[in-house]
Amino acid sequence: MDGEQPGKARDSGERRRTEENETRLRRTTHAPAVDDRFSVPLRGVAVDPETRCAHWDDDVDVVALRFGCCGHFSPCRVCHAETVDHDPEPWPRTRFDEAAVLCGVCGATLPARTYLDSSDACPECGAAFNPGCRRHRDRYFEE
Numbered sequence: 001m002d003g004e005q006p007g008k009a010r011d012s013g014e015r016r017r018t019e020e021n022e023t024r025l026r027r028t029t030h031a032p033a034v035d036d037r038f039s040v041p042l043r044g045v046a047v048d049p050e051t052r053c054a055h056w057d058d059d060v061d062v063v064a065l066r067f068g069c070c071g072h073f074s075p076c077r078v079c080h081a082e083t084v085d086h087d088p089e090p091w092p093r094t095r096f097d098e099a100a101v102l103c104g105v106c107g108a109t110l111p112a113r114t115y116l117d118s119s120d121a122c123p124e125c126g127a128a129f130n131p132g133c134r135r136h137r138d139r140y141f142e143e
Contacts, residue, residue, distance in 0.1 A: 025049055031084045034072065040064070040102050040109060041072045044079035051075050051104030060130040062104035063115070065140045068092045073102050077139055093142040100141075103127060112141055 026046040027035055034041040037049060042064050046054035051064045053075035064073040067080055069089035074080040080088045091100045091112050099109035106125035114123060120131040 029083060039107055043072055043083040044075045045082050047075055053079050060128045062127055063129055064102040066091055066100040090140050090142045
């Protein structure tokens with residue numbers, strides 16, 4: 001093995017297999033199709049089984065949000081823009097009591113009001129949501 005330590009070769013091989021498995025678990029879905037792994041109509045770019053996408057991929061990026069324009073869920077606005085043929089519209093205030101958020105960890109669908117009033121965690125399973133999303137909620141929910 002040309003001077004390589006056996007443990008290191010095994011570690012890099014394991015790392016490569018893990019990355020390959022993660023890549024296989026990610027899907028890009030364009031309209032009119034939806035990602036059949038989820039209980040809601042969801043589209044996105046390189047979406048993993050917990051709704052992380054190519055654009056937002058930290059441990060806490062585990063929500064998908066419903067758009068008012070089409071009623072479909074996407075992990076982020078960029079995913080929406082890249083997978084449909086129309087401009088995004090935020091979820092309407094008059095529908096804040098309807099399911100508009102998907103927790104990618106437990107699969108719960110949450111009303112917009114519940115999500116907006118949450119302490120950046122899923123009320124069903126306790127999974128942490130990205131607190132930075134508060135800065136751009138107006139892009140997803142009508143004010």
